[in-house]
Amino acid sequence: MDPENTAESIEFPAIDLPDEVARAEAQRRHGTLIKPARSLGRLEELGAWLAACQGQSPPRPVTHPRVVVFAGDHGIATKGVSAYPTEVTAQLVTAVGNGDAAINALAATAGAGVRVLDLAVDAEQPDPAVAEFKIRRGSGSIDTEDALTEAEVQAALRAGITIADTEVDAGADLLIPADLGIGNSTPSAVLIAALTGAEPVAVIGRGSGIDDTTWMRKAAAVRDALRRARAVYAEPVALLRTAGSADLAAMAGFLAQAAVRRTPVLLDGLAVGAAALLAEELAPGARSWWEAAHRSTEPAHAMVLDHLDLEPIVDLGIGLGEGAGAVTALPLLAMSARLLTEVATHADSGVAGPLGG
Ligand SMILES: O=C(O)c1ccc[n+]([C@@H]2O[C@H](COP(=O)([O-])O)[C@@H](O)[C@H]2O)c1
Numbered sequence: 352m353d354p355e356n357t358a359e360s361i362e363f364p365a366i367d368l369p370d371e372v373a374r375a376e377a378q379r380r381h382g383t384l385i386k387p388a389r390s391l392g393r394l395e396e397l398g399a400w401l402a403a404c405q406g407q408s409p410p411r412p413v414t415h416p417r418v419v420v421f422a423g424d425h426g427i428a429t430k431g432v433s434a435y436p437t438e439v440t441a442q443l444v445t446a447v448g449n450g451d452a453a454i455n456a457l458a459a460t461a462g463a464g465v466r467v468l469d470l471a472v473d474a475e476q477p478d479p480a481v482a483e484f485k486i487r488r489g490s491g492s493i494d495t496e497d498a499l500t501e502a503e504v505q506a507a508l509r510a511g512i513t514i515a516d517t518e519v520d521a522g523a524d525l526l527i528p529a530d531l532g533i534g535n536s537t538p539s540a541v542l543i544a545a546l547t548g549a550e551p552v553a554v555i556g557r558g559s560g561i562d563d564t565t566w567m568r569k570a571a572a573v574r575d576a577l578r579r580a581r582a583v584y585a586e587p588v589a590l591l592r593t594a595g596s597a598d599l600a601a602m603a604g605f606l607a608q609a610a611v612r613r614t615p616v617l618l619d620g621l622a623v624g625a626a627a628l629l630a631e632e633l634a635p636g637a638r639s640w641w642e643a644a645h646r647s648t649e650p651a652h653a654m655v656l657d658h659l660d661l662e663p664i665v666d667l668g669i670g671l672g673e674g675a676g677a678v679t680a681l682p683l684l685a686m687s688a689r690l691l692t693e694v695a696t697h698a699d700s701g702v703a704g705p706l707g708g
């Protein structure tokens with residue numbers, strides 16, 4: 352099936368930029384607060400970005416941040432490219448649902464809600480709410496076969512769109528897409544190499560903690576998948592079908608739709624970064640609605656940030672996925688909004704401004 356000729360194929364509308372007037376007004380307001388000019392550094396820029404996304408300065412506080420974990424298995428994991436067996440994905444989905452995972456502890460501290468969805472875990476999903484957007488059991492092994500059919504990639508993109516719409520309609524004011532899936536660092540590396548032009552060897556990291564022998568197998572898998580995908584590097588939907596997965600495609604749809612809905616996003620690590628590259632191809636300009644929360648330990652993540660021209664907020668040596676790095680930066684974003692609403696101005700407080708000011 353040729354995606355260009357498919358009636359149901361997804362097309363995102365043109366993405367508006369955030370409101371530059373509100374951004375400039377927030378920057379101007381920062382200059383009036385009782386602190387030396389620009390003394391809050393990146394926090395000032397983050398507050399101005401939130402103001403631009405919301406179209407108002409000062410921005411409203413972030414009160415309903417939501418983490419959505421997109422879980423899926425990857426056929427390539429059965430070829431020995433991960434430090435963990437594939438059964439772990441399903442077990443981790445249950446752990447996140449029970450509130451026992453790292454993301455739950457971090458999100459509880461940061462005041463974010465967590466929703467976990469099984470897009471393509473290679474197991475029966477007993478919870479119908481978690482299975483609502485299930486595309487298939489495991490995506491194809493991308494070294495030798497396509498990850499998805501054309502219909503599945505469209506369904507996964509549509510799932511991401513619907514999930515973003517549901518969250519925004521329910522009141523989410525900041526979205527955090529998160530990944531979970533043994534083996535997902537391999538398709539992520541392939542997509543990043545395909546879209547940034549990075550050398551294959553430079554995108555292959557240690558993932559879940561792989562040894563040298565496993566790294567060699569992963570390098571061969573990335574090489575084979577890139578060879579299979581070469582003809583479709585410039586076609587994002589075909590690239591997701593050939594070398595992506597249902598969970599990565601759904602995250603790409605979610606990220607693009609967040610921009611359509613003018614909702615700010617904090618980006619997490621490697622897999623979210625790969626999905627973000629695809630989303631920017633599908634909906635050019637979507638990146639203006641995202642901030643990079645952190646820099647992951649995976650080398651390919653730095654290439655994503657470079658390509659999207661995003662500067663990470665924190666760099667804490669986190670390489671977990673699950674949204675962990677993104678949620679870690681969330682309190683800083685909340686602080687950036689409250690600074691603009693709660694700090695007094697020189698004019699209102701009677702605190703003198705700078706000499707000659
Ligand atoms: O996002 C990251 O920075 C990151 C870096 C390395 C590993 N991970 C997580 O570890 C899993 C992928 O690692 P692997 O070795 O199984 O491909 C998957 O569940 C990811 O969420 C995540």
Ligand SMILES: Cc1cc2nc[nH]c2cc1C
Nearest residue numbers: 435531532559671672673
């Ligand atoms: C234990 C474990 C937790 C994770 N969280 C995200 N990816 C993960 C991979 C593993 C292996």
